[in-house]
Structure formats: C-alpha cells, structure tokens
Amino acid sequence: MIATIERIAIFRALQLGDMLCSVPALRALRRAYPGAHIVLIGLRWAHSFVERYAHLIDELVVFPGAVGFPEQEEIDAHLPAFWEAMRSRRFDLAIQLHGSGGVANDIVAGMGARIDAGFLKPGEAPRAGVFIPWPDALPEIVRCNALIGALGIDARCTHLEIPLTPQDTRECNALIKRLGLDIARLVIVHAGAQLPSRRWPAERFAHVSAALAREGWQIALTGSTGEAAITARIAASPGVEAVDLTGRTTLGGLATLVARARLIVCNDTGLSHVAAAMRTKSVVIASGSDTRRWAPLDRERHRVLADYPPCRPCAFRECPYGHPCALSVSVAQVLDLVHAQLRGASAFSSKSLTTHAHR
Incomplete structure (x- = not known):
C-alpha cells in the first residue's frame, strides 16, 4: 500500500450498472485510506451516486468529455481547462478505472497526479506508475478489484451494495400501498437498456409477462422515463396485466422494491446489478x-441466457445484422428459467436450455 495518500482521483465516467460494479473496489480503497479525500471524475448523473455512496466518495467532478468517450459530447475542446483544474488539486493518486487504457490513460496523465494507476491495453507502451495489463477474461467487478489490489490493497471482496435510507423505505411502502402491490407474488420486468442492441424484443417480454400473469404472478414494469414507450407497448399487449412503474421510482425506492420482489426479469443492464446488490433472484437476457x-458473479441466484453469434461481443448501438443474439433466445427458454427460479435453484435443469451463461 502506498504511504501518504491524502487526495485521490478516480476516473470512471460511466453509467449506473458500470458504477455499481466498481463499488467493491471503491470500498477497498476507502478502507485502505479512510482519511483521504476521494474524488470521482464521472458523468453528470453521478451526483446521485456520490450522494448515496458518501461513505466511499467525497466529491464528484463532472468529466467534460473527449473524443473516444461516447457517454457525452465527443470533443476535446474542454480538456485543457479540465486538466488545469485537476492539476491545481495536486492529487497524490489518480486511478484510471474507466477502461482498457489508451486515451483513458492519457486523460489521467494530464491531471498531473504524483502517482498514476490504471490498465494497459495490449500493445500499449509502459507508463510510469502502477499499471497492469488489461485482464480481458475477468468479470468487471474482479477486474476493478485487480487494479486496486495492484496498489497493495486487499481487494478480494466482490459483494455489491446499495445503501438504503429511511426515505427509500417510505417511497417503496407508499408505492406498495398506492398501487396495491403484493410482494409475495411480485415479479419485476425490466425491458429497457441504454443501447437498442442490448434489448431483447419488447413483444417477447410481453409474452413472458402475459404467461406469468395467467399463472397468478403480479407483474411490475420498470424503466427510466426514456423507456416509457417500451413499457407502454408491453402493458398494452394482449393478456398482460401489469403495474407500470416506469419513471416513477428513484434508485433507492426501486432498489428497496427489488429487494422485496420474488424475481427480476431483465436485459443485461443496470437493473441486473441492482438485483445482484439486493440479493434478489433474476433471469437476465444478455x-x-x-x-x-x-454477468452477475453468483450464477445460481442470477441465471443468464445468451446466444453467441460470431459478432459478439457487440460494438454497435443498433445491430446491423438482424439481432441474432437476441432473437435466438426464445420466450420458452426464458419461461423455463423463470419457473425454475420461482421454484428454487434445485429445480433448475440445464437440459431445458440450449444457451450457456459461462462463456
């Protein structure tokens, strides 16, 4: 562990699911340096993340964007002012936790910290500081931990967490009362994802929802305000009886509801990591x-369905090939796995599936 570290910057300008995967690494870092001022350099939305994880992060600095970072406007015009402001902070340690290396390492290097740390992508020249080769085969949580471990910090714990507040509980209780939610039979269906290429077809989510409704399960549809059109299509589909919670929950209220639900059915998106953090069973269509x-680390509690055409993993916002990875996962396969999860892990039979979670 590096001595005399008082000011730490962490570059990770990513969305909710990505940020949740970094929580174990952030927790290990805070445990190692309890008195340090830790700054997250991230996206504007992450103000709410920093508020919720105030025990791990002290401050958010909004990353102004750069070419090669599609989460915001891809221009370099704001970088000189950003670097000047960061150099004035005199960070002792700047950690590139954003990605495989390259331009992300250049962003961190421009901040002028006493020590830099990060990943090096294949073929990238060595850099001064604490850098490790990009561990491509590791799950994201373990990958983040590996970099923190390279700093001499014990980062073996992989448990996710979402701290809940009394306000979160009040919000959830109010939803349950107002909408007549029956927790004993509640299944949450989350059909959205930031990228269209990551979405299983809405009509297939509708078929799953209708089948579960016929069996007596109560369906709650969740999503962001921008996903309202997707959930509205599902809610209006024949046979679907669902409570539409789209845009009606905060992260804390939704996490509290997820913790109480019987099952989550979702795409490989942020809610799958919320389910992992709240220890609620899930079926994830990836x-x-x-x-x-x-994919979640606990492959018993969280079952992942995926097909693997040659174009996977996908680099496209919208699939140009007819979306075979999504269309190859059938409604019947998802329902088989949903029923197994609702009965219990002992009822799971791999013979009912033709796709695999461990590739």
Whole structure:
C-alpha cells in the first residue's frame, strides 16, 4: 500500500450498472485510506451516486468529455481547462478505472497526479506508475478489484451494495400501498437498456409477462422515463396485466422494491446489478454484451441466457445484422428459467436450455 495518500482521483465516467460494479473496489480503497479525500471524475448523473455512496466518495467532478468517450459530447475542446483544474488539486493518486487504457490513460496523465494507476491495453507502451495489463477474461467487478489490489490493497471482496435510507423505505411502502402491490407474488420486468442492441424484443417480454400473469404472478414494469414507450407497448399487449412503474421510482425506492420482489426479469443492464446488490433472484437476457465481463458473479441466484453469434461481443448501438443474439433466445427458454427460479435453484435443469451463461 502506498504511504501518504491524502487526495485521490478516480476516473470512471460511466453509467449506473458500470458504477455499481466498481463499488467493491471503491470500498477497498476507502478502507485502505479512510482519511483521504476521494474524488470521482464521472458523468453528470453521478451526483446521485456520490450522494448515496458518501461513505466511499467525497466529491464528484463532472468529466467534460473527449473524443473516444461516447457517454457525452465527443470533443476535446474542454480538456485543457479540465486538466488545469485537476492539476491545481495536486492529487497524490489518480486511478484510471474507466477502461482498457489508451486515451483513458492519457486523460489521467494530464491531471498531473504524483502517482498514476490504471490498465494497459495490449500493445500499449509502459507508463510510469502502477499499471497492469488489461485482464480481458475477468468479470468487471474482479477486474476493478485487480487494479486496486495492484496498489497493495486487499481487494478480494466482490459483494455489491446499495445503501438504503429511511426515505427509500417510505417511497417503496407508499408505492406498495398506492398501487396495491403484493410482494409475495411480485415479479419485476425490466425491458429497457441504454443501447437498442442490448434489448431483447419488447413483444417477447410481453409474452413472458402475459404467461406469468395467467399463472397468478403480479407483474411490475420498470424503466427510466426514456423507456416509457417500451413499457407502454408491453402493458398494452394482449393478456398482460401489469403495474407500470416506469419513471416513477428513484434508485433507492426501486432498489428497496427489488429487494422485496420474488424475481427480476431483465436485459443485461443496470437493473441486473441492482438485483445482484439486493440479493434478489433474476433471469437476465444478455444481448450483445460480453457476459464474461458483465454477468452477475453468483450464477445460481442470477441465471443468464445468451446466444453467441460470431459478432459478439457487440460494438454497435443498433445491430446491423438482424439481432441474432437476441432473437435466438426464445420466450420458452426464458419461461423455463423463470419457473425454475420461482421454484428454487434445485429445480433448475440445464437440459431445458440450449444457451450457456459461462462463456
């Protein structure tokens, strides 16, 4: 462990699911340096993340964007002012926890910290500081921990967490009362994802929802405000009886509801990591993504369905090939896995599936 570290910057300008995967690494870092001022350099939305994880992060600095970072405007015009402001902070340690290396390492190097740390992608020249080769085969949580471990910090714990507040509980209780939610038979269906290439077809989510409703399960549809069109299509589908919670929950209220639900059915998106953090069983339909990297670590509690055409993992916002990875996962396969999860892990039979979670 590096001595005399008082000011730490962490570069990770990513969305909710990605940030949740870094929580074990952040926890290990805070445990190693309890008195340090830790700054997250991230996206604007992450103000709420920093508020919730105030025990791990002290401050958010919004990353202004750069070419090669599609989460915000891809221009370099704001970088000189950003670097000047970061150099004035005189960070002792700057950690590139954003990605495989390259330009992300250049962003961190421009901050002028006393020590830099990060990943080096294949073929990248060595850099001064604490850098490790990009561990491509590791799950994201373990990958983040590996970099923190290279700093001499014990980072073996992989448990996710979402701290809940009394306000989160009040919000959830109010939803349950107002909408007549029956926790004993509640299944949450989350059909959205930031990228269209990561979405299983909405009509297939509708078929799953209708089948479960016929069996007596109560369906709650969740999503962000921008996903309202997707959930509205499902809610209006024949046979679907569902409570539509799209845009009606905060992260804390939704996490509290997830913790109480019987099962989550979702794409490989942020809610799958919320389910992992809240220890709620899930069925995850993973379209396009690298399941080695993003699938939940507990493969018993969280069952992942995925097909593997040659174009996977996907680098496209919208699939140009007809979306075979999504269309190859059938409604019947998802329902088989849903029923196994609702009965219990002992009822799971791998013979009912033709796809695999461990690739």
